[in-house]
Amino acid sequence: ASDYSEFVDAVAAVGIPCVVKPIMSSSGHGQSVIKTQDDIERSWRIAQEGGRAGAGRVIVEGFVDFDYEITLLTVRSIAGTTFCEPVGHIQVDGDYRYSWQPQAMAAEAKNKAQEIAGKITSALGGYGIFGVELFVKGDDVIFSEVSPRSHDTGMVTMISQDMSEFALHARALLGLPVPEIRFFGPSASRAVVVEGESSCIEIGNLEKVLEEPGVQMRIFGKPEVKGHRRMGVILATADTVEEAREKAERAYGKLEIDIH
Template structure:
């Protein structure tokens, strides 16, 4: 029985835990708050800040896991490198985890290996930021180099907006380093996640492309398959192959692209299941969690089949949400006998927090179900 230390215990970690347990694994779920979704289904749990290297090392030493599986970015990656050197396996590899934790590191690597991205630059002061903005001479996106789920991210088209974006980015950044990435705004037609699996023998497998819509830097709904001209799919696959092979290791990667007419831009990558990939629980013979589990346990990857079209629609808390809550209207939503719902079981709510997801065969059905469900403060 493989012992797995799961670093991050959100909804993605919960589904991964279930997939791994079905293959006989023992899971220790970690997160900084008690009763996080994956802790509700794991054999053991640990509550601590995974950016704290002393505690992280202590927890790893205590459990002596066969695999360390990150589910989030906010982890002290230097500790992971140390344990990897001592022979412990980090998924997909400590290098991949460390490079993707910082937007600048993965962006620089993508550039080095010749992958096309939006034009970008970095700034550590407002003066630098304004200088790059003036050079770009177009609408831009500003993001802290360390953040996720749209935190600290904003758009700017004027110098006064740049000033606001700088302050906003500093407030939303993770870690102490004041550094932002400034990117040319791509007015894309579609935004795509290509779930790519690198198996233990180094072979690559793909899931059919997933389209998604984002608001406030966070996904609202996704659909699969996203249909494209084969030449676009080919471009995405070539990039996906190049970057996953470069990062190395084993597991499933969520690779984000922007598509504008015939052009494909690499945006970013998560070396783990992707939130927009929750749709695969409805559409595929094996979900992204099952596939990640197979890959990290050194098993062969099954033939990936799309059973049907599908949409995943997030159930969010409202903008005034705080603390205790109940979710109402599920029975009403289930009057449509074709939909499915996952409630994540987060113990508390906060503004716009993702509390669950609706899985349906069309966006219309997903929205109809959503209109019946309310996250109510109590």
């Protein structure tokens, strides 16, 4: 929808509830859910003010029924197209909070996911890593969206693979081959989201956060927070995905964050 009139018509065509997104967004900025008629004008305003490219066209999406959502990190290099193990994740208000690898899925669904991701990234062209988001319902796979870059849910690859998504992106862009991605085992990530307004944030108690084997942390070094902002990530590896997620959550629970 290009203007408010088209937007109102699109909402009527898709039906309520529906999701509104600016055509260019990340981390949920500018996105909202219309639950009643009273939300229509508010959602238009959020999309116009929060989009990465500023005000402009918006997308109105209907809801689909699905079992889970994955990010299939897809690498295009001079060696061809290579896929990471599927990443499962949980988002809150369109923003990633948890991710894990591998997401358990049937062989048929995994093959379909790779087929779809391969077609989309081939059509887009270029070298590098693409974060292809997909909905999975049984053996059916539905395309959601694609990011032509490293993906926030893919930060789990900093502990789960021999080459993280960032290393893969750089290697492919440099014109070097990516013949294989070696996966180490079940892993999880937990985003460190800070809320408030400050340019002085202290992150402490790290000696307790990192006391369990198989736990790592990355602090992003962002200088300030206004509202809420992802300031770091906790990474964990274990024998199973469930254990890795629990370990990451335990480490997060020990974290101390002070805003001055």
